[in-house]
Structures are given as structure tokens and as C-alpha cells.
Amino acid sequence: MEAVLVLEDGTVLKGYGFGAEKEVYGELVFTTVMTGYVEVLTDPSYKGQIVVMTYPLIGNYGVSERWFESDGIKVEGYVVREATSDSIKEFLKSYDIPGIEGIDTRFLTKKIRSGGVVKACLKTGEKIGKDEIEEIKEKVKDYKDISEIDLVPLVSTKKVIIHKPDKVKYRCVLIDCGVKKNIINNLLKRNCEVIQVPYNTSYDKILEYKPDFVLISNGPGDPKRLKEVIKTIKCLFGHLPLTGICLGNQLLALALGGDTYKMKFGHRGGNHPVKDLRDGKVYITSQNHGFAVKDVDADIIFKNLNDNTVEGIADKDILSVQFHPEARPGPRDTEFIFDQMVKLIRR
Structure with missing residues (x-):
């Protein structure tokens, strides 16, 4: 699948989609943990957010329900440099959550650190055209701030x-x-x-x-x-x-x-x-x-x-x-x- 991550300031990053074929909106944040991706995905505190993993390789040791922090995935979307196993991809798909890989997560992290968290849209699909991306740019600007949502x-x-x-x-x-x-x-x-x-x-x-x-x-x-x-x-x-x-x-x-x-x-x-x-x-x-x-x-x-x-x-x-x-x-x-x-x- 193709995938795009569109930020409210108009920044567009293109990568490869995994998990669900979907369009989601949320606050873009990053976490610096090097392990514990299952716990991150299932942490209810991430509801309403699209999470960027700063550690580049995600999926190395599989997925187990023993590591769940809730009854399932709570993040809105998932951003990684490289999804290294089918298990992490299937995990997201089973909970209807989209992911994107193959983008510069270091660039994203530095951008958030310098400018603060931003609203974003993550879209995955077989083909994502320029017109769709332009529409998303407008929609992400109008998306509610996280302080306006009862999560x-x-x-x-x-x-x-x-x-x-x-x-x-x-x-x-x-x-x-x-x-x-x-x-x-x-x-x-x-x-x-x-x-x-x-x-x-x-x-x-x-x-x-x-x-x-x-x-x-x-x-x-x-x-x-x-x-x-x-x-x-x-x-x-x-x-x-x-x-x-x-x-x-x-x-x-x-x-x-x-x-x-x-x-x-x-x-x-x-x-x-x-x-x-x-x-x-x-x-x-x-x-x-x-x-x-x-x-x-x-x-x-x-x-x-x-x-x-x-x-x-x-x-x-x-x-x-x-x-x-x-x-x-x-x-x-x-x-x-x-x-x-x-x-x-x-x-």
C-alpha cells in the first residue's frame, strides 16, 4: 500500500502503508522507548494520537497478548522507520489501525521537538493521488485540537x-x-x-x-x-x-x-x-x-x-x-x- 502523513503546516511525507487501509486524524507525538512497542500501542493514554517511534526498527520480537496494557490497540495511527516483521503488521490490521513505514522519523522527531506537537492525518491506500492529498491538507487544519476532544x-x-x-x-x-x-x-x-x-x-x-x-x-x-x-x-x-x-x-x-x-x-x-x-x-x-x-x-x-x-x-x-x-x-x-x-x- 501507499501511505502519506500530512501535517497541519502542509508538510507531506510519503511512505509505505501497513495495517489497515484507512484515513485517520490525531495529534502527532513521539516516544523514545527502544522496546515495548506492544505496550505503547495498547496504552489508553495514546488515544487520540498518532505515535512516532524514534527507535528505527519495530517488530523485532513479535507480539504477545501478555504485553497488552488494555484490551487492544488505542493509538489512532502508527509511524515507524521500518516495520521488521509480519506480526506487527498483522497486529495493526487486526485492530483496524493504519501504519506507515519508510519515512524519516528522525526528521519528524526533530520537527516536533522544535515546533511542538501538531495535528496530522495518516492515510493508507492502494493509490493516493495529489488531489486527495490537497483535500487532506485542508481537513487536517480543521481537525479539533486534542484539548477539545473528550477522550x-x-x-x-x-x-x-x-x-x-x-x-x-x-x-x-x-x-x-x-x-x-x-x-x-x-x-x-x-x-x-x-x-x-x-x-x-x-x-x-x-x-x-x-x-x-x-x-x-x-x-x-x-x-x-x-x-x-x-x-x-x-x-x-x-x-x-x-x-x-x-x-x-x-x-x-x-x-x-x-x-x-x-x-x-x-x-x-x-x-x-x-x-x-x-x-x-x-x-x-x-x-x-x-x-x-x-x-x-x-x-x-x-x-x-x-x-x-x-x-x-x-x-x-x-x-x-x-x-x-x-x-x-x-x-x-x-x-x-x-x-x-x-x-x-x-x-
């Missing part, structure tokens, strides 16, 4: 799901804004029964489950759009410990009266250095976010050493982090955060 309802669970460990010591209500499976796995490893609820579950319904603590999950899009969740968090203050990861960190900050902003090109990769301001230790972390916290009325406990952005906050009965302590993909340096979350429980 969390598309990836949150629609029903309550209860996950039980072999031995239950604690109960966690997980507000699902697009949770990754390995977050749930890490809670289960710590003997937490996990009650996974839809993002718009009311605070009184959450309290009916009598949880020991609440975790607000990762997820896609602009946190300021989730007014229902912010209201719920405010109502939960003072009732029990509250924790958050990634988008959950941003939502807790907003509920505390802080602010968030859209970053130029975000943090997406498995090598982000983060300093724990409580003891001075530095950890290498996995990250995937395009928004960040500022002006929060809480203790800042982690900062990013590359750009000094807020990477974690704490207050009485509150602990949240911007990075992904569950990794997948990325280093597991900060899995201890789950232990710290459990220690917040009142006994």
Missing part, C-alpha cells in the same frame, strides 16, 4: 470490574480514566482488592465500597475537561487517602486548586530522570503525558531533571506521581511508589 469516555470501563488477589488485605477503588493493566497488577501484588469503576462514578458511590484508598488512573487528553472527576475528588478529600498516576496526578492538582498546562511536546519515553526532593535520590522513569502541573497548593516531592517540571505531589492523605511507577515499557525503579500508596491507609 476519557472512549477508554474508561463502562461497568464496575472487581479484581481480587489471592489474599485480600486492602481495598482500592480505582477511578478508571484509561488505566494500564500493569497498574492493577501492581496493586494486586500488594494484596489490594481493586474495584475498577467508570471515570464518572460519583463520590458517594465510591464511598459505598468502603475503600481503604482511591487511585485515579492515567488516561488521555486534557485534564481540565474532566470536571466530573475533579468534583468527585474534591468531595473525597478528608474521607480517605487519595493517590494518582499521570492524568490522576494532574486531576488531583486541579482539585487542590492548582493549574495544568499543555507542554510543547510532552514526555514520552522510558529514560526520564526524576529527583525525589525528600531524600535527593534520582530515578529513571517511564513517562507518557502531554500536560503538566503548575501552581499546586501541595508539597512538590518529585521534579524532572530535564526541564524541572512537577513530577509528584503530596499532602495530608495524598500521594500522586506524574511518571509511571508500573513501567511497561520502561524501568521499574519506582515501583516502590505503590508501597508508599498502601502506607497511606489509615489503620
Whole structure:
């Protein structure tokens, strides 16, 4: 198949299509992870985005459902220098997701780093003519910014799901804004029964489950759009410990009266250095976010050493982090955060 990637500034890159024969739109972002392409593809936080892999060879070690972070692929489209196996191509095709290979991903990455993330269209097909490309140039300009799209309802669970460990010591209500499976796995490893609820579950319904603590999950899009969740968090203050990861960190900050902003090109990769301001230790972390916290009325406990952005906050009965302590993909340096979350429980 032929394939084109058209950016909102009129840039056109031609390559070879794989996966689905389709036309998709989204925010073009890049991730620097060298492994974990299955986890990237299935991460709900990438909903609404076309993902560029900076590592050039994708598909080397196949595809396994054991590596899924959700029930399937969540990215809108996929951009690689070279798709090295039939398994990765069939994987995208099975979930009706288009991919493009044979283009200069280094050029794309440098362009995003210098100018910021952009809206884009990825189209694959047997033959893509000049007139079609000109039409796409106009359509991509009119496509909504990611801050104008409600993405969390598309990836949150629609029903309550209860996950039980072999031995239950604690109960966690997980507000699902697009949770990754390995977050749930890490809670289960710590003997937490996990009650996974839809993002718009009311605070009184959450309290009916009598949880020991609440975790607000990762997820896609602009946190300021989730007014229902912010209201719920405010109502939960003072009732029990509250924790958050990634988008959950941003939502807790907003509920505390802080602010968030859209970053130029975000943090997406498995090598982000983060300093724990409580003891001075530095950890290498996995990250995937395009928004960040500022002006929060809480203790800042982690900062990013590359750009000094807020990477974690704490207050009485509150602990949240911007990075992904569950990794997948990325280093597991900060899995201890789950232990710290459990220690917040009142006994």
C-alpha cells in the first residue's frame, strides 16, 4: 500500500502503508522507548494520537497478548522507520489501525521537538493521488485540537470490574480514566482488592465500597475537561487517602486548586530522570503525558531533571506521581511508589 502523513503546516511525507487501509486524524507525538512497542500501542493514554517511534526498527520480537496494557490497540495511527516483521503488521490490521513505514522519523522527531506537537492525518491506500492529498491538507487544519476532544469516555470501563488477589488485605477503588493493566497488577501484588469503576462514578458511590484508598488512573487528553472527576475528588478529600498516576496526578492538582498546562511536546519515553526532593535520590522513569502541573497548593516531592517540571505531589492523605511507577515499557525503579500508596491507609 501507499501511505502519506500530512501535517497541519502542509508538510507531506510519503511512505509505505501497513495495517489497515484507512484515513485517520490525531495529534502527532513521539516516544523514545527502544522496546515495548506492544505496550505503547495498547496504552489508553495514546488515544487520540498518532505515535512516532524514534527507535528505527519495530517488530523485532513479535507480539504477545501478555504485553497488552488494555484490551487492544488505542493509538489512532502508527509511524515507524521500518516495520521488521509480519506480526506487527498483522497486529495493526487486526485492530483496524493504519501504519506507515519508510519515512524519516528522525526528521519528524526533530520537527516536533522544535515546533511542538501538531495535528496530522495518516492515510493508507492502494493509490493516493495529489488531489486527495490537497483535500487532506485542508481537513487536517480543521481537525479539533486534542484539548477539545473528550477522550476519557472512549477508554474508561463502562461497568464496575472487581479484581481480587489471592489474599485480600486492602481495598482500592480505582477511578478508571484509561488505566494500564500493569497498574492493577501492581496493586494486586500488594494484596489490594481493586474495584475498577467508570471515570464518572460519583463520590458517594465510591464511598459505598468502603475503600481503604482511591487511585485515579492515567488516561488521555486534557485534564481540565474532566470536571466530573475533579468534583468527585474534591468531595473525597478528608474521607480517605487519595493517590494518582499521570492524568490522576494532574486531576488531583486541579482539585487542590492548582493549574495544568499543555507542554510543547510532552514526555514520552522510558529514560526520564526524576529527583525525589525528600531524600535527593534520582530515578529513571517511564513517562507518557502531554500536560503538566503548575501552581499546586501541595508539597512538590518529585521534579524532572530535564526541564524541572512537577513530577509528584503530596499532602495530608495524598500521594500522586506524574511518571509511571508500573513501567511497561520502561524501568521499574519506582515501583516502590505503590508501597508508599498502601502506607497511606489509615489503620
